[in-house]
Amino acid sequence: MTEQSEHEVPAVDELAARSLGLPGAVNARDLGGYRTADGRVLRVGVALRSDGLNRLTEADHAAFAELGVRHVVDLRSLDEVREAGPDRVPGLPVADITSVEYAAEPLSVTAPDGGVTLHHLPVYAAGFDIYVALRQALADRDPVKQRELLGDGRAAEMMTGLYRWFVTDPVARSRFATVLRLLAAPENPPVLFHCTAGKDRTGWTAALLLTALGVDRSAVFEDYLLTNVRSGALIDTILDSFHTRGLMQEPALLLPLFRADAAYLEAAFAEVAAGWPSFEEFWRAGLGLDDAVLDGLRANLLGDD
Template sequence: MVTINTFPVRRPALRLLVAATGLGVLATGAVGCSARPAQDSPGGRSSSAARAAAPTPRSMGLRDAPNARDLGGYRTADGHQVRHGVVYRADALNHLTPAEQQTLTRDGITQDLDFRSPAEVATARDALPAGVRRTALPVYDPGADLSRTMGTLLAGGPAAQQQALGAGKAVRMMDAYYAWLVKDPAAGKAFGAAARAVADGRTPVLYHCTQGKDRTGWMSAVLLTAAGVPRATVDQDYLASNHYLQASNDRQLAQLRAAGKVKDPALLEPVLGVRESYLNAAFNEVTTAYGSFDGYLRKGLGLDRATEQKLRQRLTSA
């Protein structure tokens, strides 16, 4: 892995480029956001109206985990509401200050479900307060190491980045990665375990990956869909990662460019951001591989009907 010593990388921005990670295809559920708004997939419906109407995701206010937020507040199709203070989604927690750790304590969080690979965890262990138990539920492809790939691209310079990511390759890579999240048996086992932890939880649960946008984004889409939240609102929560991570990612991208590591930041935007087409790829794979979302819950995640019912009751108000 290429180590960049010209500037510190303390914030959760662009750790994909400089820290050890491992994921499927070429990219993983790491990193932040694009400076440009996420785009709807060609021919797909626009979710701009949903983004305007749905409630703004509630940030936990953690400077060192800017994508940490409460999953609650969304309305279901049958008029219920996803409960506040039951499930939290986040990016990496390794730089939480003692004061930020106390936010987890005040919110009553006792479970930390970590989707990161062993390599990611080894270089960035969660900083947790007493009383919060971390459970490793790694979602990654052992045959591909993202940090090594991105390190090679940084070392190779702009030409290598153009060859690997240009001409739509980065978008196709991310679409393929989201399909992999759905069809990989080990990933399904981890997401199923997380769903059961939420269903069985008596205290608030937090789950996260490195940037809280891909693995965490799909887990959030699964939970909200299982709760009965309309797809347009699910999209709104998913795309919000672009907002929460933009400032820190833009700052680090500018530093990488100044250091000569990156010439065209637009090449990295599809990897650093979230787009509606990525979530479409995951839901399309659900239909292709399992026939329906219920089929995915049962066969892909291993949830029985009783657990599905308990999950929805845990997530939604009466």
Template sequence: MRAARPIRSARVLISAVALGCLPTLALAHTIPRPTATASYSTTAFVRHIVLQGAVNVRDLGGYRTEQGRHVRYGQVFRADGLGRLTDTDVTRLSQEGLRTVVDFRVPQEVRGDGADRLPAGLTVTSRPVRDLGLYTTTMEVIASKDPVEQQEVLGDGKAAQLMRSIYRAFVTDPGDRRAFAETIRDIAHHGRTPLLYHCTSGKDRTGWLSYVLLRAVGVPAATAERDYLLSNDFRAAADLRVREGLEQSGLMRDPDLLVPLQEVRPDYLGAALGQAERDYGGLYGYLTRGLGLDRATLARLHARLVR
């Protein structure tokens, strides 16, 4: 087993690079973070909440359903990690009137990246969704500084294969299904919204639930997939800084090995959808039999989110 200190060092470095906190020399070739000039950044009707300590915080509202109605703004929010929000960020987030925050991170992630920083009066509901050891594996392989080991673990399609396995587990793992089902029930319940859910990067566990929610209330599949893929746009600059910082620090000779872990891809989503088809006959079966959501709950969800 590897020593804990190198793993902690890698974790601190990754977090620092992601936030642009490394010394100037280490960041000499990175892309600077854009200065936030407004509370919202809107692409078409996507409401991106601009924060300094998180990059993938969005309102799930605005999407048009197949019936010509629209998902309400201000009810459900999706996010990446909230442990490094600034005081200004916390004040900004308080303006959304949140009642519930759900954290899908596993305990190792919370210990490594820190607990959420939230507006006063809000507490986190922890609902870990398994990452099949991805977080620990990634930290260990980076801390090794061994390009051969890094290639063996992540190269030749292995990183993408691990991601597809994680997505299939969203469907097959009882604990994962329970976490997603409880969160959907919370959203359908009047007293629990506005609600925000998040993981570390806000793209996989968060992305899957967002896709499922949008489809459950009648948003077309192509539109829900576009929302899922938007994480690549919102995370691009921060993820690039991570890779460049790891190379500059000497931890990775080929940081592009991390790209399949950092991105969302249609085939990752397809792995979960294919598993839902095999196990439950499709997404509706996943909702009703896999997640155990009855018609009354789905009707309340629709009434809560669609105007």
């Protein structure tokens, strides 16, 4: 049995129930509803995960406003924001993020009316920059070079390396920890966190959160792999366009970069196990978080059955 088949994706009706109803962010969904080992359930409408909000349209704004989001965390790098554009959150000014990529603290900007606050918190790995690899593959239309870059498992190796880096790099760990602290503060939720695809950095953040709250590992993978259902049609469209525009003869070479794979998340958890005796110790020594943060998460996110 393969790793992918061990972690089944839920039915489409459950997928629809988790959707935030934002056509401009197809991977925007609610973490509410997952059950913890002690029988408690994550509240709906408190912790939200998404792909980039740069594609939100005016048609999305009413649905977004109904979510009551107080804090948006953008995990994208400076280059990603420059290329794709800033979050289009209703009423939120565009922030100057040119100095934030390597800053110790996130850049936070609050809407003039005191509403939603946007936090730029880039998680950027120079050695595992998936977007640089994508640009290189598309800029050089040579199919031989594209296969040399991405073929024979190299694209997947790049992804597993990225997920290990999530755990081994102290700056990356500190930024994931910042998101968890935001979620734990009593006045903050609802909090929405996102990257570009809502898959890797967002996926690991969600995995950390669910694991800390005591959600079963199988449900953690279930949530992670939902990206493939939510974003599948968009990925197919993008890959088809790369082929029809003559950018790639084998666009499927990019699938390891575009799809969630259980092996990637397994690599991150394996790195945690290799560096710390338990997840609890990783929480304290790796992420620098304490029982107060965990208590805050439980108070904010968990309800009774």
